[in-house]
Amino acid sequence: MGRGRAPCCEKVGLNRGSWTPEEDIRLITHIRKHGHGNWRALPKQAGLLRCGKSCRLRWINYLRPDIKRGNFSKEEENTIIKLHGLLGNKWAKIASCLPGRTDNEIKNVWNTHLKKRLNNNHQDPSLSTTPSSSSSEAAPTLSIESKCSAEHAEDAESLSAGRIEIPLEEPNLGLWDLLDDASLDTIANAPSNAELWSDVVDITTAEDSQWLAILEEELGLMDGSGGGGGGSGGVTEEEVGEAVRGYVHRIPSSPSPLHFCSLPVSKFAS
């Protein structure tokens, strides 16, 4: 509260703006290997000229393996509308009820699509669950804890009228919490968590390690102590490029289950 905080990082000499594919891969590789215990220290450890905040944001909103890309379904949009009616602009809370969606993404969708739609359809009672339909920014009247409890969800007419399916047993433990608290290895070793992910494809561990090796070599991440990595013997330049390109589309979160994560291919065009 009002304690003048030191800036999260030295702002001089740090990259800003859009992330490059190389930065993305550095970040992914580092988190994959070491997790993200300390965001502040991560950029230095990963060799990134970014502040920890920026790395965290990039990972949370874009690079995380369980991100669900693509358009929001009708059900997801309805869920957002209804939850926003209850929670207000608590994007993180809303996001915790929509596995695979980020608070930033939901916020963007709300501001660009749903708010307008609600304005247009404000007469439609099925979409106006907010107690203050005239001002969507009004503070909610229910407590956060109660909003995500099964008890209140069942009681709330606005929710029961819809088809919101939210894991309610542990309102404060969402998918995000799982990911934040557990190391990637822990996640990888928890088969049940894999069920949370959709659009999962399998590749072999050999492939997994192969492209990782390629990436490391490509980016000069090999420190030598790792045994010099399988080297690119027999791997053509084209194949390396394809591996790097493919990596971003199927970011491995574990040795077995992989999740699609779409990074604009155009970024690799150059």
Next chain:
DNA sequence: AATGGAGGCAACCGCTGTTTC
């Protein structure tokens, strides 16, 4: 085909809440 405007999205900024010393 070129240009301007609108919309969408990724990223940054500043504040708050929590944890640690």
Next chain:
DNA sequence: GGAAACAGCGGTTGCCTCCAT
């Protein structure tokens, strides 16, 4: 108990793409 450090959240902005003219 207080201060500092850190992570997280929400608001805002700027850039890029698409579409209409």
